Amino acid sequence: MVPFDKLDQITQRFEFLEAQMAQGATGDFARISREYSELKPVADQIAAYRQALDDLAEAQLMLKDPEMRELAEEELPALKARIPEMEEALQLALLPKDVADARPAIIEIRPGTGGDEAALFAGDLLRMYQRYAEARGWRFEIIEESQSELGGIKEVIANVQGEGVFARLKYESGVHRVQRVPTTESGGRIHTSAATVAVLPEAEEVDIDIPTTDIRIDTMRASGAGGQHVNTTDSAVRITHIPTGIVVTSSEKSQHRNREIAMQVLRTRLYDLERQKLHDERSETRKSQVGSGDRSERIRTYNFPQGRMTDHRINLTLYKLDQVMQGDLDEVIDALISDDQARKLAEMNG
Numbered sequence: 060m061v062p063f064d065k066l067d068q069i070t071q072r073f074e075f076l077e078a079q080m081a082q083g084a085t086g087d088f089a090r091i092s093r094e095y096s097e098l099k100p101v102a103d104q105i106a107a108y109r110q111a112l113d114d115l116a117e118a119q120l121m122l123k124d125p126e127m128r129e130l131a132e133e134e135l136p137a138l139k140a141r142i143p144e145m146e147e148a149l150q151l152a153l154l155p156k157d158v159a160d161a162r163p164a165i166i167e168i169r170p171g172t173g174g175d176e177a178a179l180f181a182g183d184l185l186r187m188y189q190r191y192a193e194a195r196g197w198r199f200e201i202i203e204e205s206q207s208e209l210g211g212i213k214e215v216i217a218n219v220q221g222e223g224v225f226a227r228l229k230y231e232s233g234v235h236r237v238q239r240v241p242t243t244e245s246g247g248r249i250h251t252s253a254a255t256v257a258v259l260p261e262a263e264e265v266d267i268d269i270p271t272t273d274i275r276i277d278t279m280r281a282s283g284a285g286g287q288h289v290n291t292t293d294s295a296v297r298i299t300h301i302p303t304g305i306v307v308t309s310s311e312k313s314q315h316r317n318r319e320i321a322m323q324v325l326r327t328r329l330y331d332l333e334r335q336k337l338h339d340e341r342s343e344t345r346k347s348q349v350g351s352g353d354r355s356e357r358i359r360t361y362n363f364p365q366g367r368m369t370d371h372r373i374n375l376t377l378y379k380l381d382q383v384m385q386g387d388l389d390e391v392i393d394a395l396i397s398d399d400q401a402r403k404l405a406e407m408n409g
Contacts, residue, residue: 236360
């Protein structure tokens with residue numbers, strides 16, 4: 060059942076914002092216009108739903124009029140079918156929003172157990188996300204990368220910009236496990252290795268204030284993969300956040316750009332710490348929830364001999380591993396979003 064008091068609150072808030080915009084509200088115009096844009100689709104849904112209820116009541120009254128009865132009997136089935144669909148859509152629209160959903164994301168990939176094979180798999184995951192970002196029209200920028208001798212990844216940090224980035228990528232946080240025959244294995248035996256993925260909503264300067272007394276900045280000489288492209292100036296930057304011990308490095312050619320990048324990553328990690336702390340306080344069952352961002356949880360297995368990908372959180376198995384590794388992730392992410400919404404709806408209606 061749709062809570063009408065909640066619908067009234069949203070409508071009143073939307074009308075207030077609309078009036079503020081019409082008067083050319085000064086002050087925090089950007090915040091008002093952003094809230095207005097977020098509420099408009101919901102306010103439109105509410106207006107259409109109320110209109111449908113009015114139409115239903117009118118059609119039921121028309122049944123009592125012999126001259127209008129036939130017309131009412133034609134309209135009623137469509138109205139009765141449409142209203143439950145509208146109610147379901149409204150319930151989804153009323154679910155609590157993660158304020159970070161609309162933000163860009165920082166994605167960090169690191170090899171786990173499995174040595175060289177884990178590093179190669181981390182590289183495969185990096186390319187999978189690059190292709191996914193490309194397919195969705197997002198901008199994917201690697202801001203720090205360290206490669207292994209065999210061409211795998213020791214660590215990579217990337218920034219992903221675009222519409223709804225964190226809303227979709229947040230479900231990727233966790234341990235990704237791979238089962239396959241490594242190229243270095245002569246006996247044809249299947250090995251299991253893993254890589255960890257962390258997806259963090261990008262922080263803005265207003266989110267996190269970092270006093271200069273809380274950080275130590277060191278400059279050092281940057282070098283490329285395997286000692287190539289050695290930079291003869293001290294352009295690489297390492298920032299240490301003293302209270303938490305978080306260390307961030309950036310090795311672009313420009314020292315000024317490196318400071319910007321490193322501070323951005325540091326802000327994002329500190330913002331994520333705050334989000335996790337709040338989440339823990341609000342919910343003791345966080346680890347059982349899809350998209351919780353628990354990075355120690357094994358979320359997915361990629362089985363190459365069987366061409367199978369299994370997401371363990373929702374027991375979804377797809378026999379299209381080649382397409383998945385090429386960045387075809389929408390089917391699994393859509394299923395995770397649907398499962399998350401179903402849980403929240405059950406909680407809201409419980």
